[in-house]
Amino acid sequence: MDNVALEWRQVVKKRDRMTLGPIDLKLHENLVTALIGRNGSGKSTLMKLAVQLIHPDSGEVAWFGQTYSAESLPVDVRAQISYVPENFIVEEDGLKMDEVAEFRASWYPKWDWQRYEELIHRFDIPSGKKLNKLSKGQRRKFEIAAALAIRPKLLLLDEPSSGLDPFAWKTMMNEIRRCVDEDGTTVLLSTHIVEEVRRMADYLVLIDKGHSLGMVEKDFLLERGREIWITRDDELLGEMPAVVESAIESQGMVRFITMDYPGAAALLEEAGVKPIQVRALELDEMMEHWMNGAVLEAH
């Protein structure tokens, strides 16, 4: 599992409104990494660098351990990578779906027609239409089907769920999962949808203002954040680790949020205090605290 499929090394890229980097990031093979962060934080830039739509100002990108700094990606390497951008290429607008599929099939040696037909059917996309005659959601479904049909080793999805109905969304997640399971694909997806992260991701990377705030295992994050109510004890509260919020809720009761539940639970146990209530923070609450600077020690 410790093979690295994609790596950004000290990458810097200046864009109109922000500068990405210097950024160091590694995607481990056969895992799903979710890229989260506010709009304009640099998530799409990071992905475009991974398919050489843009090149870094400094630093380098490595694909399956290889760098191709001065040259473009060899065709056989590029053919193993699928990228579904947030906005689609207008050049293909006037073409029919099947023509686009034919064209891509000629570029990608592992193109799987059976898989493609199956996905088109499963996503319920009307056949024979020109791409610009498809609705936004249908177009996205087509692009995802085509991205999976090449049986990629590396799959990059920039906000793949936007415009999808809930049924297509579920199908998409199942199909991506199948791809990871059957073909050992490595996935990077940028998303704002918490449920997508919950259901799909193994690792999370938080990008903020062009910088990475780190990479954490999703379950590590889920295990850390808790809201706890205890009988008021100011001394004990003062000792609690990683408290990001606390309030006296009534005369004898205090409520606090900790980002280190294992640590807090150990202290409570030591003090012989049984919490009145413990609530697990939702992933979006955790992400918010993380974004606001809550320190998550590496594990």
Add this chain to the structure above:
Amino acid sequence: MRIPVQINESSAEPLYHQIETQLRSLIVTGQIVEGTLLPSIREFSADLKCSVITIRRVYQDLENEGLLRTRQGTGTFVTKVDTDDREAYKKQIVLDAVRELVDTAKSVGYTVDELRQVIDETLSKE
């Protein structure tokens, strides 16, 4: 196959440990029988909405205990559990539950006698 495992989010126990304990219990008590093919790591993690890293660890641990076996290309199977293990395990489950009961009674200030009385009353209603 959907495995009846429930994650308790208010527990301080790490996720992998919760899943491992419940899966072990299902196997040792014979609710999941010998030879059963378990879901793939990715499928199981999607069901529980946790990461594959967690499930991989669970399968690995139970494999080391001899409860599971992974065959290349086919998947992870449940192996044979011997009867002694089964009995020891049943006892452990009850012991853990009693421990929890004692802690709860303590936290509300019950004396040993009061606790004993409650247990007797409950047993007499069985």
